[in-house]
Amino acid sequence: MLPGEYEIDQRFRNIACGVASALAGRPVGYGFDKLIQVAHHLADNLPEALVPFGHALRSAGQGVLKDQDRQGRWTRKAAGHRDGVRTGDPAYEIADEMRALLRFVFPSLSAALT
Secondary structure (H helix, E strand, O other): OOOOOOOOOHHHHHHHHHHHHHHHOOOOOOOOOOHHHHHHHHHHHOHHHHHHHHHHHHHHOOOHHHHHOOOOHHHHHHHHHHHHHHOOOHHHOOOHHHHHHHHHHOHHHOOOOO
């Protein structure tokens, strides 16, 4: 393999692992112990991942974050991010190519990721 060929884009990897984690209700592809750690990681490093992550949580009916958010840090952080999404902050926009790839990998979320 030549350098640079077939490398998985790290942004896609992180977003896909976040979505897979939300669907599973536990971390997938991360060294974290709890799903809430995945949520904080995405919020702090990849805000564009929060919309697909949220769709996956709702699709899977996960209440895990509420159970793990004992001090309310995630609730406060998520409220600020929700405001950013609602106001159309470009930090939360996901590239069309990334959205298409996520729809392919996670067909159960295809309608939500249009």
